[in-house]
Amino acid sequence: MSADAMNSGPVRIDAVKLANPATQNLRAYDPGHDLPALRISYGERLVELGSNETSLGASPRVAEAIRQALPDVFRYPDPKGGSLKAALAQKLGVRPEQLTLGNGSHELLMLIAQCFADPATSVVFSQYGFAVFAIATAAAAAQPVRVPALPADHPTAPLGHDLDALAAAVRADTRIVYLANPNNPTGTWFNDAALDAFMARIPAHVLVVMDEAYAEYVGVEGVSSALRLLGRYPNLIVTRTFSKAYALAGLRVGYAVSSVEVAAVFERLRESFNVNHLALVGAEAALADEAHARQIREHTATEREWLAAQLRGRGLTVFPSQTNFLLVDFKRDATAVEAELFKHAVVVRPMAGYGLPTCLRVTVGVRSENERLLEALP
Numbered sequence: 049m050s051a052d053a054m055n056s057g058p059v060r061i062d063a064v065k066l067a068n069p070a071t072q073n074l075r076a077y078d079p080g081h082d083l084p085a086l087r088i089s090y091g092e093r094l095v096e097l098g099s100n101e102t103s104l105g106a107s108p109r110v111a112e113a114i115r116q117a118l119p120d121v122f123r124y125p126d127p128k129g130g131s132l133k134a135a136l137a138q139k140l141g142v143r144p145e146q147l148t149l150g151n152g153s154h155e156l157l158m159l160i161a162q163c164f165a166d167p168a169t170s171v172v173f174s175q176y177g178f179a180v181f182a183i184a185t186a187a188a189a190a191q192p193v194r195v196p197a198l199p200a201d202h203p204t205a206p207l208g209h210d211l212d213a214l215a216a217a218v219r220a221d222t223r224i225v226y227l228a229n230p231n232n233p234t235g236t237w238f239n240d241a242a243l244d245a246f247m248a249r250i251p252a253h254v255l256v257v258m259d260e261a262y263a264e265y266v267g268v269e270g271v272s273s274a275l276r277l278l279g280r281y282p283n284l285i286v287t288r289t290f291s292k293a294y295a296l297a298g299l300r301v302g303y304a305v306s307s308v309e310v311a312a313v314f315e316r317l318r319e320s321f322n323v324n325h326l327a328l329v330g331a332e333a334a335l336a337d338e339a340h341a342r343q344i345r346e347h348t349a350t351e352r353e354w355l356a357a358q359l360r361g362r363g364l365t366v367f368p369s370q371t372n373f374l375l376v377d378f379k380r381d382a383t384a385v386e387a388e389l390f391k392h393a394v395v396v397r398p399m400a401g402y403g404l405p406t407c408l409r410v411t412v413g414v415r416s417e418n419e420r421l422l423e424a425l426p
């Protein structure tokens with residue numbers, strides 16, 4: 049190095065310019081508030097209804113299993129997640145080779161696009177579909193095809209997926225369609241007959257990704273998991289998570305169920321140790337505690353309907369939901385409402401980023417949390 053270069057101080061770079069075009073078009077995740085700091089300053093008074101976590105908490109078996117597994121953390125985890133896959137395969141009635149584990153299902157939604165999409169292909173999803181669909185598409189530098197949602201006054205699925213329009217939007221260059229049933233942030237769902245008709249219209253070279261992060265909460269007739277269609281459609285991928293109905297958001301475990309052939313493609317790119325040892329053990333313990341899982345489902349359904357009725361009683365528009373959250377339309381800019389709730393230490397999720405500036409998304413908490421929300425509403 050010349051003396052000149054050594055004396056001229058630190059070199060400046062434009063890191064964004066150096067980033068690949070796909071990354072240049074992305075923005076960093078905005079967590080909203082600094083929750084770890086808020087937990088310290090507010091303590092027990094903080095009501096967290098912004099991230100669709102389950103306030104009831106995980107099965108006590110999870111902590112016990114993790115305690116027993118702690119001495120083994122000096123070793124790498126099982127790269128195949130064999131024990132958890134065996135338990136999942138048994139429960140779901142699929143083969144272990146059809147399963148792919150992820151560091152949360154978010155990682156799997158990204159992995160699908162990384163493996164199958166590229167700049168010469170397009171990816172189809174609904175206008176108010178889960179935010180990660182657009183991010184996964186952008187990360188693969190594929191062309192996004194954003195399909196207008198059903199109208200806000202639709203009788204069963206306001207702002208939900210328009211399956212007819214989604215099927216019609218599939219082009220010759222389309223490689224992936226992302227669907228969520230039920231969807232976040234709308235809470236809306238579609239039934240088995242609608243999905244059957246949709247699948248029949250989709251060519252076999254298009255992968256249909258069914259994000260079922262909230263499937264365990266669904267309690268309406270005629271709506272079942274897309275798992276039932278896996279035998280018929282090798283182009284179908286179902287993703288699930290332990291973050292919501294199993295109350296393990298902090299452990300980061302999700303899974304995809306697909307044809308064996310598609311799962312084998314994921315194995316080429318999946319980070320070998322993407323699910324850590326404690327997460328594998330904890331998820332398996334949670335899966336085994338069916339009584340706890342049932343309690344979470346039943347409690348959530350009861351509280352959701354109670355909270356929805358209370359909110360509607362205050363003249364607010366509450367979207368139908370089969371999840372552990374409610375989308376609430378205040379029919380005016382919701383920024384001030386969110387700020388007022390925050391003043392009372394109640395955290396909810398603003399929806400301006402989704403293009404729904406008059407709405408807030410509210411997680412269904414335990415009764416005391418739901419009451420705090422109602423008391424704090426302006």
Ligand SMILES: *Cc1c(COP(=O)(O)O)cnc(C)c1O
Binds near residue numbers: 152288289297
């Ligand atoms: C929460 C959520 C996920 C992903 O959660 P992970 O914690 O990454 O498993 C996926 N899809 C939808 C629709 C969600 O709301």
